[in-house]
Amino acid sequence: MNYHWNWRIFWEPAPGGTGTYLNMLLSGLLLTIETAIFAWIIALVFGSIVGIVRTLSSKAASRTGFLYVEFFRNMPLLVQLFLWFFVLPELLPQAWGLWLKQIPDAPFYTTAVGVGLFMSARVAEQLRAGIGSLPRGQMFAATALGLTTAQSYRYVLLPMAFRIIMPPLTSEFLNTIKNTSVGITIGLVELTGAARSMQEFSFQVFEAFTAATVLYLLVNIVVVIAMRLLERRLAVPGYITGK
Amino acid sequence: MFANFDFDVIRRSLGYLFLDGMTFTLMLTGLAGLGGLIFGTLIALMRLSGLRLLGRIAGLYVDLIRSLPLVLVIFWFYFLVPYIGQWLTGASRPVRVGAFVSSLITFIMFEAAYFSEIMRAGIQSISKGQPAAAQALGLTYSQTMRYVVLPQAFRNMLPVLLTQTIVLFQDTSLVYVVSIPDFLGAASEVAHRDGRLVEMYLFAAAVYFVISCAASFGVRRLQTHLAFVH
Numbered sequence: 001m002n003y004h005w006n007w008r009i010f011w012e013p014a015p016g017g018t019g020t021y022l023n024m025l026l027s028g029l030l031l032t033i034e035t036a037i038f039a040w041i042i043a044l045v046f047g048s049i050v051g052i053v054r055t056l057s058s059k060a061a062s063r064t065g066f067l068y069v070e071f072f073r074n075m076p077l078l079v080q081l082f083l084w085f086f087v088l089p090e091l092l093p094q095a096w097g098l099w100l101k102q103i104p105d106a107p108f109y110t111t112a113v114g115v116g117l118f119m120s121a122r123v124a125e126q127l128r129a130g131i132g133s134l135p136r137g138q139m140f141a142a143t144a145l146g147l148t149t150a151q152s153y154r155y156v157l158l159p160m161a162f163r164i165i166m167p168p169l170t171s172e173f174l175n176t177i178k179n180t181s182v183g184i185t186i187g188l189v190e191l192t193g194a195a196r197s198m199q200e201f202s203f204q205v206f207e208a209f210t211a212a213t214v215l216y217l218l219v220n221i222v223v224v225i226a227m228r229l230l231e232r233r234l235a236v237p238g239y240i241t242g243k
Numbered sequence: 244m245f246a247n248f249d250f251d252v253i254r255r256s257l258g259y260l261f262l263d264g265m266t267f268t269l270m271l272t273g274l275a276g277l278g279g280l281i282f283g284t285l286i287a288l289m290r291l292s293g294l295r296l297l298g299r300i301a302g303l304y305v306d307l308i309r310s311l312p313l314v315l316v317i318f319w320f321y322f323l324v325p326y327i328g329q330w331l332t333g334a335s336r337p338v339r340v341g342a343f344v345s346s347l348i349t350f351i352m353f354e355a356a357y358f359s360e361i362m363r364a365g366i367q368s369i370s371k372g373q374p375a376a377a378q379a380l381g382l383t384y385s386q387t388m389r390y391v392v393l394p395q396a397f398r399n400m401l402p403v404l405l406t407q408t409i410v411l412f413q414d415t416s417l418v419y420v421v422s423i424p425d426f427l428g429a430a431s432e433v434a435h436r437d438g439r440l441v442e443m444y445l446f447a448a449a450v451y452f453v454i455s456c457a458a459s460f461g462v463r464r465l466q467t468h469l470a471f472v473h
Contacts, residue, residue: 002336003326074455076413079448087439174310181312185419186259192315205322212315213307220310 008130009204010070010211021198025208028194029215033191036177042116043176047123052129052153065124072121077182085186111183111190120177126168130161163234170227174220190217249345252439253446256429264429265450267343271425272412279411280404282351283358288388290359291366299357308356313417320349321421342423346415354411361403365396402466409458413451426450 010022018024054065060109072080085106103109134157142152162169183191189197195212199205253260289301308316308423324345330339340348348416369392377387424432427447434443 013452070456071452074413074452074459075448076414076416076427076451078419079444079451082431082440083446083448087444090441178310178312181314182417188402192312192318196318199318199322209315209319209322213311213319216311216315217307 001208005207006204009198009202009243010059012202014198015129015201017161021176021202021208022211024198025191025211025215027034027192028189028191029219031108031188031194032177032180032190032192033219035108035115035183036173036178036187038112039119039180040114040173041178042113043119043123043131043172046117046120048127048158050120051131054124055131056149065128068123072118076109077115077118078185079127081110081182082116082187083198083204085110100195107183107186107188110186111180112190115182117174118179122172123169126165127161131157133164138211150179159234163231166227166231166234171225173227174223176198177219177223178216208222246443249437249439250442252264252433252437254440256433256443259433259440260426260429264424264426267424267429268412268415268426271343271346271350271415271418272408274347275354275415276408276411278347278351279354279358280362282360283360284353284393286355286359287362287366290363294422304361308353311361311415313353314420316353317346317349317417317420320352324348335459342418346421346423347417347424350411350415354407356405357407361400361407362396364403366392368399369395375403400470401453402462402469405465406459409455412458413455416451 002161008120010021010025013019014021014024018027050065050068053061054069056062075083084087089100091097100106109216138156138160139152142156180188180190183190184193184196191212198208202208249385272320286301286305289297290305294300324340325337328340329336332338373391373395374387377391415425418425419428419431421426430443430447434440
């Protein structure tokens with residue numbers, strides 16, 4: 001192999017005057033985390049609403065939820081980002097489109113919202129499965145106690161369903177973190193993007209991607225450990241993982 | 244609202260979009276799915292082999308690939324494959340690899356990690372009595388796998404494998420990051436050449452949507468069919 005390894009590249013200054021290549025990668029990592037958290041909040045909020053809607057007894061409601069999920073599940077994430085980034089501003093009334101195009105940090109917001117909505121369809125499916133896995137008697141009992149539908153969901157079904165779907169939600173959160181890397185296509189310099197520009201500036205391809213790989217692994221490990229602790233804290237005694 | 248749009252650009256570029264772009268995407272999906280299934284099954288067998296070292300290596304590979312974003316994996320292989328080629332052929336310089344081969348290798352290696360988890364679940368879902376009976380009949384380990392366990396595991400997991408292939412079909416669009424002309428790449432090329440981003444991206448989205456919807460509808464039908472057969 002005639003590849004010149006140079007692991008000290010990380011301490012050399014990167015072009016742009018913002019510090020070393022290591023600084024560049026770390027600010028990419030920070031952006032990845034920020035985008036992922038923003039996206040995850042959107043995914044949880046929209047996913048929960050749609051997931052609940054899909055389990056309602058109303059045919060029209062569950063049909064609407066179904067269409068929402070199918071819409072976001074059947075297009076590649078990359079295409080969805082392009083739709084939000086390039087197409088949406090053109091379809092809106094001119095003033096709105098102009099405003100959208102002039103938002104500073106447009107790649108950040110587009111990626112966060114795009115990944116968030118994309119993931120919300122998956123969260124919705126998980127929550128629907130979680131609610132579906134509860135015994136039917138739970139809803140009956142809640143109704144018998146005189147709770148309204150909203151109260152039954154709030155106090156009976158959701159607290160249990162969310163605990164049940166904690167493990168799949170953990171992997172969906174990890175997917176959210178990974179999916180933010182698609183933002184590179186609309187100019188978001190998150191971790192993968194930072195490694196890519198480091199490779200372009202310094203020609204140290206494998207050092208750059210090795211560093212990004214290690215950082216992604218670390219993030220994964222931290223998330224998995226944190227979620228495991230959370231799961232243990234939230235466990236209901238005598239149920240599933242509870243003691 | 245569509246007054247300023249020129250949807251004729253789609254008609255003019257249909258040939259390029261489908262004959263070049265979509266052919267690339269579908270070939271990549273098909274071959275990567277097949278390769279991923281073969282390597283994935285091998286990895287699953289390694290993990291279930293009971294040989295500690297082999298299982299460890301396979302497990303590490305799966306965990307590593309599954310914790311990385313596909314975009315990063317695409318970059319890795321895009322730059323790594325020429326060096327692997329050089330190493331394999333003993334050439335003096337990194338080997339030039341075509342766009343198709345490079346992305347095919349990437350997706351096979353990436354999907355193998357995901358397919359292996361599906362096949363592992365499939366193999367573990369086979370009741371213990373099956374391999375025991377095969378052994379009692381005097382079949383060797385490889386015969387047991389080949390004739391008894393794997394066909395059933397594959398059949399049980401077929402809907403999940405196909406769903407993963409739909410995900411793969413959508414994921415192939417990410418070769419965009421290394422400027423490889425798949426369907427989306429072709430659409431994007433025309434979009435930028437003619438300044439028709441809105442029309443081309445809406446059309447690309449619609450095409451992906453229709454194909455994925457049709458495929459997942461097919462998988463759902465297959466699922467109910469299999470449920471009846473069992």
